[in-house]
Amino acid sequence: MDREQEEMQFLSLFSVFTESFKIVSSWRKIFTQITLTLILPLSFIYLLHIEVTNLLLHKIFYNAQEMSNTPLGSPRYEKLSDLLSSEWATFWLFKIFYFTLLLIFSLLSTSAVVYTVASIYTARDFTFHKVMSVVPKVWKRLMVTFLCVFAAFFAYHIVAFLVVFIWAVTIGIQSGGIAILVIIAILFFAGFVYLTLIWQLASVVSVLEESYGVQAMLKSRELIKGKMGLAIVIFLLLNVAFILIQVLFKVVVVHGWRLGSVDRTAYAILCFFLLSVFFLFGLVIQTVLYFVCKSYHHENIDKSALSDHLEAYLGEYVPLKARDVQLEQYHV
Template sequence: MDVEQEEMQFLGTYGIFRETAKLIFTWRRIFSQITLALILPLSFLFLAHMEISDLFLRKIMFDEFVLDQTQTSTASFDKLSDIVSSEKVYYFLFQIAYLVIFIVLSLLSTSAVVYTVASIYTGRDVTYKPVMSVVPKVWKRLLLTFLCVFISFIGYSIASVLAISFLFFLIILIFGSVGAGVIILLYIIQIIYLAGAFYLTAIWQLSNVVSVLEDSYGFKAMSKSYSLVKGKLGISIVIILILSFPLGTVRFVFGNLVVRTESLGVLTKGILGIFCFLLFFICFLLKLVTETVLYFVCKSYHHENIDKSALSDHLEVYLLGEYMPLRPRDVQLEKFQL
């Protein structure tokens, strides 16, 4: 990176994206190789899932419609009912398989990119083969962190739903009806819920990087990420919003214009499909590199100096065999004075 660590704390949203772009273009060879090996299959899987899911649902809906028109207690009804039940089981299994493969590819991509950016930061030579040999040794830590984040999201959502339901019930009990003011209040609560979800997402961003570069994973990595994101929460959320917009655009355009719209021609759908594919893998790579740069910015902001030689030794351990995480006191918590 061109910016010294002491100066990284002053980087804002533009500065972080500028450093991300410099990293990708300067080291475009290794990032292109990672993209071809991991992110392109992930992008194809993401888009193919929407297409196949839509085909599944259409078939199920059609068969259910025919089933409703079929006389009950007949051989045809029983046969069609079995077919619909089987289709729903296959659809459920397909969703599970997609989710598992998508998560695995995402974690593999994350481990490869984080290791690459950290290696660049320490001045190490970065080549494709060593990077890919490291990936299997790191993704299990990322998986544990992901599961902990997932549990946190589920717990947060359940608690929010219970709180909103209790508040709604209390209002009905006191006022006897729901007025315009109550509806506005509920919308405000939903906005607060989304703010909390973005906060958890900001913590998740850094916890992935922490899981690779520090002796922390799972809830411990989330706790460390919680400490790091303080003071940079606004920038973290802005980055999430900026990167979420193109990914949301891909989901909307591909799902509504390519998959479900019949009025567009094959050529137009093909062009839109290619556009969505390119936009997705570019933004996904940008997201992973940006998260790692943000980690170093947060470390600098909290005056936690990362000794490059010690971090390089830590990264070297991945290549030597068994994973031996770097202890925080070795490298992560050395304070520097401005």
């Protein structure tokens, strides 16, 4: 990262993507190693989950339909009932296993990429072995932040459910009711995007600063002020790309629709590759956005202090002090 801290605040949307591409292309070896070790398994787990979920639900719905056409209390009905219960148990056990692996590899990938980008920013020497030795220590802090964010999302959805419930029992679909529901949906989506942005930036804060958990979320909320528009556009563009990859995989690989003469295996490999690239660049862009927000708020990061604290990860963990990353402000 060859830009000075003061210049980062002026990066546009295109410049953020360009900077991220330069970082990855200039350090291809280390990012390739991270991708092969952490991001490829993450992509494989995600795509496999889509395929397995589709198979399990297909069997469940088929047996449920068969049971609905079977006389109640008959031996076949009881057999289908037991089979359906077993399939639902398998489905939920698979979901738990999937979400556990997804969370682990997501946090490990975030730890590795954010630490690597910060090391590049400070121009310090590092190796893949050093990065991987740091990951388990950073992972613990990210887990605390994730749990706090999860609690915030859970509370947010509870409130949204209550609002919709109140709308249903007081207004409903009578005159003007649909318009109010649309407004509620728009506000819900806006709040969901905002919380997601807070989560993404809080993940970087948890790695590079002394804050984690609720403190990282509060710090993230302050950092994103003034760069909200840029963050939202990045979020929307990345999610459009993510949705397109999912749709391609579901339509061609899962449901078997043919697009030209290319077979499903080739499309599965293509989606696997695209998703891996998406995850890698998404995490790099997320870290670059952090430096943009720090620069915008004139919170100059002392590179030598940041380098020292990154090095401290290799020994006993010493978190970044607020004075190193927050209180040394510059004036443009």
